[in-house]
Amino acid sequence: MQVPFFRFDGITDEVVESLNEIISSGRLTRGKYTHLFEEEFKNFLGVELVKTVNSGTTALYVSLRALNVEGRYVIVPALSFMATIDAVILAGGKPLVLDVDETYTLDINQLEDALKRYDVAAILPVHLFGNMADMPSLTELAQKYGAYVLEDAAQAHGAHYEGIKAGAWGDIAAFSFYATKNVAMGEGGAVAVKNIYLVKRVKQLLDFGEEPAFNFRLSEFQSAVGLHSLRRIEENTRRRRAIAKKYSENFKGLFGFQRERGYHVYHVYSLRHSQRDLIIRELQDRGISTKVYYSYLLHELRGAEHFPTPFAEKLKNELFALPMYPSLTDKEVNYVIQNLLEVVEKL
Numbered sequence: 001m002q003v004p005f006f007r008f009d010g011i012t013d014e015v016v017e018s019l020n021e022i023i024s025s026g027r028l029t030r031g032k033y034t035h036l037f038e039e040e041f042k043n044f045l046g047v048e049l050v051k052t053v054n055s056g057t058t059a060l061y062v063s064l065r066a067l068n069v070e071g072r073y074v075i076v077p078a079l080s081f082m083a084t085i086d087a088v089i090l091a092g093g094k095p096l097v098l099d100v101d102e103t104y105t106l107d108i109n110q111l112e113d114a115l116k117r118y119d120v121a122a123i124l125p126v127h128l129f130g131n132m133a134d135m136p137s138l139t140e141l142a143q144k145y146g147a148y149v150l151e152d153a154a155q156a157h158g159a160h161y162e163g164i165k166a167g168a169w170g171d172i173a174a175f176s177f178y179a180t181k182n183v184a185m186g187e188g189g190a191v192a193v194k195n196i197y198l199v200k201r202v203k204q205l206l207d208f209g210e211e212p213a214f215n216f217r218l219s220e221f222q223s224a225v226g227l228h229s230l231r232r233i234e235e236n237t238r239r240r241r242a243i244a245k246k247y248s249e250n251f252k253g254l255f256g257f258q259r260e261r262g263y264h265v266y267h268v269y270s271l272r273h274s275q276r277d278l279i280i281r282e283l284q285d286r287g288i289s290t291k292v293y294y295s296y297l298l299h300e301l302r303g304a305e306h307f308p309t310p311f312a313e314k315l316k317n318e319l320f321a322l323p324m325y326p327s328l329t330d331k332e333v334n335y336v337i338q339n340l341l342e343v344v345e346k347l
Ligand SMILES: Cc1ncc(COP(=O)(O)O)c(C=O)c1O
Pocket: 055, 056, 057, 058, 080, 081, 083, 084, 126, 152, 154, 155, 175, 176, 177, 178, 188, 189
């Protein structure tokens, strides 16, 4: 049996119908579907404004521009996709990299020290793999030291903690709708604004007229694919969580796990093992594709200032991810479990 790492299952009959409707209408951009998507995503999150853009990286960049981070520090975790730190650099900010804890999100223990010692414009927590960062502590510290909070929620559509969704905790948040994301449209992103004082600034940055601006818009096609994906998010997340539960029950005691905080949406299901590279090769021979998240730390990648990051270092060497998507069948899940158990037994 072959179990791919990812399979896109979002092109339903409804999507095809909507795409045909767009073609016949002749309105290919800035139309009904983009507005519907923005409105429904805004209500889903419970924020003041959602503006779609062409990627998650763009959403981070626009958010950082709105926060005026130029020449000032932005705190990021050591373990994330490179766009998290690249957006800071592109917006003229100075990244300051901290370690992550057992939840694989920003280590709160280092945060207060960093806020005391540096001129920090914003904290940029990442809800890694769909797991919530410690937002109550983080927002409290941000308030105490006068820093903004920008959530990188690219992997956390629908995750929540204490009844508040990822993207609705901070001042502003960035989402990605890249093909593999929990809400997907191929390429795409959104800026979600919670802080009412930032609404006007974000609109200014994205609309032509007031100042020189890039065109970061989505087409109607992407919005339509995303809208139908958004409408399936709850059902799809339930399936992801059921698969994660089954994996975790079977692998208990054999691997290191990400400690959950709140409602984890399992964009990525990861395990930790000191013999990761061997395990990955063995699984590949048995037709099971896995992936390493991430093979780099952000400060190493971009030569940024950083605190000691011993736990992120360990994760860089030990983490790998198993297939995780709503259309993964029970048969495929069982095949992954059975083979991985056989592989670890032989180590
Ligand atoms: C944590 C994180 N931040 C930012 C991004 C950037 O999103 P995009 O690929 O849509 O530019 C991604 C996804 O790729 C991501 O996983």
